[in-house]
Amino acid sequence: MADVSLKDIYKSFYKNEVIHGISCDIHDGEFIVILGPSGCGKSTVLRMIAGLEVITQGEIAIDGKIVNKLEPADRDIAMVFQNYALYPHMNVFKNMAYGLKIRKMPKAEIEKRVQNAAKILELSDFLDRKPRELSGGQRQRVAMGRCIVREPKVFLFDEPLSNLDTKLRVQMRLELRNLHEELGITSIFVTHDQVEAMTLGDRLIVMNDGYTEQIGTPLEVYERPDTRFVAGFIGSPAMNFFSVRLSADGDRVELSRTDSLPLPNVSLSEFAGKEIILGIRPEHFEIAKEGSGSMQIKVDHVENLGADTLVHGHVGEDNTFLTLRLPDIHHFKKGTVLPLLIPPEKLHLFDKKSGNRIED
Ligand SMILES: Nc1ncnc2c1ncn2[C@@H]1O[C@H](COP(=O)(O)OP(=O)(O)OP(=O)(O)O)[C@@H](O)[C@H]1O
Ligand SMILES: [Mg+2]
Incomplete structure (x- = not known):
């Protein structure tokens, strides 16, 4: 030894x-x-x-x-x-x-x-x-x-x-x-x-x-x-990434012109107003009540794996590809629009240039 x-x-x-x-x-x-x-x-x-x-x-x-x-x-x-x-x-x-x-x-x-x-x-x-x-x-x-x-x-x-x-x-x-x-x-x-x-x-x-x-x-x-x-690299399916802008106060990420997410207890003044990379794992999304949620996925196709379901689709104005992993079995038709909830503590933020994690 x-x-x-x-x-x-x-x-x-x-x-x-x-x-x-x-x-x-x-x-x-x-x-x-x-x-x-x-x-x-x-x-x-x-x-x-x-x-x-x-x-x-x-x-x-x-x-x-x-x-x-x-x-x-x-x-x-x-x-x-x-x-x-x-x-x-x-x-x-x-x-x-x-x-x-x-x-x-x-x-x-x-x-x-x-x-x-x-x-x-x-x-x-x-x-x-x-x-x-x-x-x-x-x-x-x-x-x-x-x-x-x-x-x-x-x-x-x-x-x-x-x-x-x-x-x-x-x-x-x-x-x-x-x-x-x-x-x-x-x-x-x-x-x-x-x-x-x-x-x-x-x-x-x-x-x-x-x-x-x-x-x-x-x-x-x-x-x-x-x-x-x-x-x-770690996690399967892989983490979803979005290019987003931090709000002028550095305390919210702006997902689109209308939707934004609060950051948990932090203000990232250094990156305020700048573009960063937001990462969310497929297993950390929840389906929100109709009319609520912080982003909407348009379903492309669904894979039922038995214990859980993978939902592939697109979100946002630039149609970013997104994968969700939901527990249990779901049957969503192609084209269905689902409102999504993202727990703020499950967000990962990365510097666009260096790829390094932004401290939170
Ligand atoms: N004997 C060698 N001469 C020249 N280049 C080499 C030699 N051995 C490895 N390399 C190069 O070094 C790099 C690392 O190779 P290495 O075999 O360590 O990768 P690896 O991570 O084990 O990949 P894999 O998962 O495919 O086994 C590669 O670019 C490879 O081409
Ligand atoms: Mg090897």
């Missing part, structure tokens, strides 16, 4: 800088998820921690010791990849034991560790089987077992669940979380799947284009996104 510290990490491939200064103190026993779109640099960060990529600038420390120059094998970490390759000719026991064997660990100790890992992963009955005789989820657990038996200080996971079908992913997610609670080993998990991130992580590092956008608990990131990027 160990803490991991990333201090102002940069990475260039040839002259092309892809990681532009990332810092994070990961605590001992913490489950950290690095989340971001494809190509934003998640795997590169993980591979630098593992020692598989040289760090261009900055410092990585594991358990208080700077590891910049240490070989991967000397960092006491174990990594599970998306395309984990098991040895096809070896049975499950041998697959898990192999790494220990080449480290010349005594046989009795290997036996003990493999049996223990198999028990935790519920693989005890499969130790004699070859990988081809296992399901995808079982194979994934063997790959995890290979890491567990090493009893590393840190686990690194690079999208290990992305080859599994939806049902198995959900199951493996729960198993992974249980495993983490049982072993308490510091874990860094890379994914571009926000649901995976929200359910697995103690904290998330949300990345975009080689930068950190926000570091926080899943709820912090959902309830108080620091940037428009994070606001749009």
